[in-house]
Amino acid sequence: MRYSGLRVFREAMTGHKGWTPAWRDPDPQPSYDVVIVGGGGHGLAAAYYLAKEFGQLRVAVLEKGWIGGGNVGRNTTIIRSNYLLDGNQPFYEFSMKLWEGMEQDFNYNAMVSQRGILNLFHSDAQRDAYTRRGNAMILHGADAELLDREQVRRMYPFLNFDHARFPIKGGLLQRRGGTARHDAVAWGYARGADQRGVDIIQNCQVTGFRIVNGRVTGVETTRGFIGALKVGVAVAGNSSRVMAMAGMRLPIESHVLQAFVSEGLKPVIDGVMTFGAGHFYVSQSDKGGLVFGGDIDGYNSYAQRGNLPVIEDVAEGGMALMPMIGRARLLRTWGGIMDMSMDGSPFIDRTGIDGLYFNGGWCYGGFKATPASGFCFAHLIAKDEPHPTASAYRLDRFRRGAMIDEKGQGAQPNLH
Amino acid sequence: MLIPHPLLGPRDAQEFTYLGDAALIDRPDGLREPEAFHDYLYLRDNPAGVHRELWFHEQGDRSWLVVTRNTVTHEILGAELARDVARGRGRSK
Amino acid sequence: MASHNLKPLSALGRETLAVETIGPVSTAEDADTALASLAIRRGREAEVMERAAQAGLPLPEPGRAESQGDWGAFWVSPGMWMVEAPFATHEDIVAHLKPLFGESASITEQTDAWARFEVAGPLQPLFERLCNLDLERFGPGSATRTMMEHLGVYAIRRAPDRMTLLGGRSSAYSLHHALVTAARSVF
Structure with a gap:
């Protein structure tokens, strides 16, 4: 069924009796050409593009819980392509272009909103760094504008421009950045993949890999063995656990990152904004809640909940940037598990096992990468060679000294 | 989280900075064993469950501790001076 | 001794030592x-x-x-x-x-690496606002380093109603500000 305004109108006239489930609930078949482990944003996107772009007809997505129940449902929904390094920026700009066409492509309203993302700077050195970043973005075909203090003031007059330690000197604005409805991204990809024949199998946990002579032949699951010519793993927050079942140790530590939503307020922040002097960023949801967050808690965790010191730290960042946030009441806080790679950049790569592919290590930045990550993972699985924009995301880059140290920090909490 | 400091009793985790897996105590010779050094530097077991890890009492007595903690529940099961752990493995200092 | 015009300044940059009395609490800079x-x-x-x-x-x-x-x-x-x-x-x-x-x-x-403040009066309501020390377990004769307003501070409990604080001299003003602000908010 194709969704459209006309369809909504027709269903409204006929008592909404014509709607069908957005995707099937199939039992697993004995074998597939490609099995994707992990029904989150990246896994569902990979399955969608495998079917749509790379002609893979027998594809399954295995999800231990329900689709979209992991990090794609727990993030702060920001999309952007404001990176600096060659290994990153072409990939994230590819992702941004996919965001821009995504809803028409998979016929689902993901509420992609290009409301702009503004990175504030507070010193001359930071201005220079953002100038360089903006130039790198433009050279890679993205958009960037350097705003001075007065231009920022026109956008957000309520900010604390004259903070004693961190006065706002300006900002780097990417107008094409913004937000998207995170759950709808998972649902849209799931529906699009399902329509193209992908089996989405929920409540099906992978418990092991069957590996014969260095080649993967399928996966053991709570619903029995499922054979596969190729297996792709995209299980953010569980990467080390799942790949350990294939005998691999990863350059990853799992950490908890907290996020926050205030009570609903009248419209006040119409874009996304990041504080440049502490780790704090904020946007406002369509329901009116201020959505904000900060740094990882800084210790290994699989708990999906954090502790008070980081909440205090985030609150202090918010108070320094926009003191009026102190009047807003916090509605909810929650935590998600970030697979922090050692250089802060992700992996989309083959493994030492033939037919087994790995996608993970997205640190804080997995959501914005969802479309390109899925596309490039599908490319890698289908063609057994990396997509040009994701060619730097190799697992062996530490051995080669080819780290992508965008921020000079990875899992190492004392560098944050 | 409260860390049971072996000398000072329970202390707020805020006073500490975190380094990670306590296996980092056993540093291989990077010139003699480059492969082992790569694994030491970049790879982690990253378990869900009981984890032995290094915490530095930076805003306290500047001791390095080996804390045993459950990464799923955040329950802290014990703490010992990293100095004692290293000596227990035959290191001289 | 050679004559000169240099005047000794306290850690807070003043010619006299800072003494504040806020309700029942006093904080006194100490250079002795x-x-x-x-x-x-x-x-x-x-x-x-x-x-x-x-x-x-x-x-x-x-x-x-x-x-x-x-x-x-x-x-x-x-x-x-x-x-x-x-x-x-x-x-x-x-x-x-x-x-x-x-x-x-x-x-x-x-x-001269440190700024020293002597705090006298009811300590519990003040220090529970400033730091995470458990004063019940931190009786007279106890000494530790901890954090107050992100600053590393040594605290020495001299008596039930007297505490010595040592903070880095370069951040003496911030520590003094934190102390006074906390005292004013409590008393």
Whole structure:
């Protein structure tokens, strides 16, 4: 069924009796050409593009819980392509272009909103760094504008421009950045993949890999063995656990990152904004809640909940940037598990096992990468060679000294 | 989280900075064993469950501790001076 | 002594020491104490303890502070203490300590690295606002380092109603501001 305004109108006239489930609930078949482990944003996107772009007809997505129940449902929904390094920026700009066409492509309203993302700077050195970043973005075909203090003031007059330690000197604005409805991204990809024949199998946990002579032949699951010519793993927050079942140790530590939503307020922040002097960023949801967050808690965790010191730290960042946030009441806080790679950049790569592919290590930045990550993972699985924009995301880059140290920090909490 | 400091009793985790897996105590010779050094530097077991890890009492007595903690529940099961752990493995200092 | 126009300034940059009285609490900047760190050199622990005992200089257990005659000391980390003495008689505190310990310990001048505040009055309501010390377990004779407003601070409980705070001299103003702000919000 194709969704459209006309369809909504027709269903409204006929008592909404014509709607069908957005995707099937199939039992697993004995074998597939490609099995994707992990029904989150990246896994569902990979399955969608495998079917749509790379002609893979027998594809399954295995999800231990329900689709979209992991990090794609727990993030702060920001999309952007404001990176600096060659290994990153072409990939994230590819992702941004996919965001821009995504809803028409998979016929689902993901509420992609290009409301702009503004990175504030507070010193001359930071201005220079953002100038360089903006130039790198433009050279890679993205958009960037350097705003001075007065231009920022026109956008957000309520900010604390004259903070004693961190006065706002300006900002780097990417107008094409913004937000998207995170759950709808998972649902849209799931529906699009399902329509193209992908089996989405929920409540099906992978418990092991069957590996014969260095080649993967399928996966053991709570619903029995499922054979596969190729297996792709995209299980953010569980990467080390799942790949350990294939005998691999990863350059990853799992950490908890907290996020926050205030009570609903009248419209006040119409874009996304990041504080440049502490780790704090904020946007406002369509329901009116201020959505904000900060740094990882800084210790290994699989708990999906954090502790008070980081909440205090985030609150202090918010108070320094926009003191009026102190009047807003916090509605909810929650935590998600970030697979922090050692250089802060992700992996989309083959493994030492033939037919087994790995996608993970997205640190804080997995959501914005969802479309390109899925596309490039599908490319890698289908063609057994990396997509040009994701060619730097190799697992062996530490051995080669080819780290992508965008921020000079990875899992190492004392560098944050 | 409260860390049971072996000398000072329970202390707020805020006073500490975190380094990670306590296996980092056993540093291989990077010139003699480059492969082992790569694994030491970049790879982690990253378990869900009981984890032995290094915490530095930076805003306290500047001791390095080996804390045993459950990464799923955040329950802290014990703490010992990293100095004692290293000596227990035959290191001289 | 050669004549000059230099005036000594306190850690807060003033010509006189800052004294604040806020409700029942007073905070007073103190410049009358000389300070040095003393760290045992490797393998010389027994010798240091023996020399200290001979000199009448207390080297207390972890988490504790003691004084005896002119000398006071508080524990800072395994094998290391801060030693205190009256500034008027021990301005050159390192020169006093070196002969006592010889080569057995490393001794470093610390006096002007720190700003020192004496807080007197009801401590519990003030310090529960400032830091995470549990004063019930931190009775007189206790000493520790902890954080107040992100600043590393040594706290020494002299008496049920008296606490000494040592903060980095370069952030003395921030510590004083935190103290006074907390006291005003409580009392």
